[in-house]
Amino acid sequence: xxxxxxxxxxxxxxxxxxxxxxxxxxxxxxxxxxxxxxxxxxxxxxxxxxxxxxxxxxxxxxxxxxxxxxxxxxxxxxxxxxxxxxxxxxxxxxxxxxxxxxxxxxxxxxxxxxxxxxxxxxxxxxxxxxxxxxxxxxxx
Amino acid sequence: xxxxxxxxxxxxxxxxxxxxxxxxxxxxxxxxxxxxxxxxxxxxxxxxxxxxxxxxxxxxxxxxxxxxxxxxxxxxxxxxxxxxxxxxxxxxxxxxxxxxxxxxxxxxxxxxxxxxxxxxxxxxxxxxxxxxxxxxxxxxxxxxxxxxxxxxxxxxxxxxxxxxxxxxxxxxxxxxxxxxxxxxxxxxxxxxxxxxxxxx
Numbered sequence: 001x002x003x004x005x006x007x008x009x010x011x012x013x014x015x016x017x018x019x020x021x022x023x024x025x026x027x028x029x030x031x032x033x034x035x036x037x038x039x040x041x042x043x044x045x046x047x048x049x050x051x052x053x054x055x056x057x058x059x060x061x062x063x064x065x066x067x068x069x070x071x072x073x074x075x076x077x078x079x080x081x082x083x084x085x086x087x088x089x090x091x092x093x094x095x096x097x098x099x100x101x102x103x104x105x106x107x108x109x110x111x112x113x114x115x116x117x118x119x120x121x122x123x124x125x126x127x128x129x130x131x132x133x134x135x136x137x138x139x140x
Numbered sequence: 141x142x143x144x145x146x147x148x149x150x151x152x153x154x155x156x157x158x159x160x161x162x163x164x165x166x167x168x169x170x171x172x173x174x175x176x177x178x179x180x181x182x183x184x185x186x187x188x189x190x191x192x193x194x195x196x197x198x199x200x201x202x203x204x205x206x207x208x209x210x211x212x213x214x215x216x217x218x219x220x221x222x223x224x225x226x227x228x229x230x231x232x233x234x235x236x237x238x239x240x241x242x243x244x245x246x247x248x249x250x251x252x253x254x255x256x257x258x259x260x261x262x263x264x265x266x267x268x269x270x271x272x273x274x275x276x277x278x279x280x281x282x283x284x285x286x287x288x289x290x291x292x293x294x295x296x297x298x299x300x301x302x303x304x305x306x307x308x309x310x311x312x313x314x315x316x317x318x319x320x321x322x323x324x325x326x327x328x329x330x331x332x333x334x335x336x337x338x339x340x
Contacts, residue, residue, distance in 0.1 A: 021220040021221075022220055023220070026220045026221075026222075027218070032265060036221070036222075038221075061259065061320065062259075067222035073165070100220070100221075101220035101221055106264075109260070109261055109262050111247070111250070111260065111262075132221075136220055136265065137218065137222065138196075138244040138265075138266070139215075140192070140193075140196060140197065140213050140216065
């Protein structure tokens, strides 16, 4: 089941713009490794779900996956062969607005780095942007 | 924990624009506070601070105006992509002070229970300690190679150095080897579900 909000105050949103880099949510907080976005994008709920499935299969129970983003933004579209006008379209999908630097997913409790790299590689194929692997910054 | 001599110089031009210029010139803006003394803005070089990161020590001796001040790295601010350091906070300490520090935990070996199908769950990667400055450990190493399925290591089992104790009273689990659960992925089940037989 793809992620979506349980309840929203306003059904439809304007598109908005993505400016600048992430100033929060850009460090590995829960796991040992993170997958960091390098480009601005909208990541759809379906992309998050397919990444999750890909990682779960690659990890095969050897670690825990954390999803750090949530699709809060409703994206509308008009049906095909519809004339312009007559109001805003219906909600087509939900998306997470991602700035460069945002940590999208984390993996913890997996001691084999090759398994983590494999899982992140599988996930990166499900995402529309360039990403990089981030390791937890240990306390000095 | 090893003490490193860190050359610093006072920083008189404050503000984000001046800090940005400082970073472009290969410096790191820092600040020194604590000890009920005045707050001093400082700057150090990337190369000099690189040694602190390499040695993985938080204890430094700041060389400021021919006077040495012992200090602990309290906070490090990295840039968005985790490539370079933007700012460092130092707090003044004396060698006999008791301070609260986060010490990384390193797990050595593979549990023997893992070969029998057990799953290792590492609950914590660092531990908050109350330690005297001269006794702060660089890291805590735990040998987990003897752990069997069902075994766990708690905070109370740790061999901590003298003048060091856990900051929290709770006896948390650090690592445990548990029996594997049947891993049933609901999505996978859906994919492989057979089509219903045709009705006549």
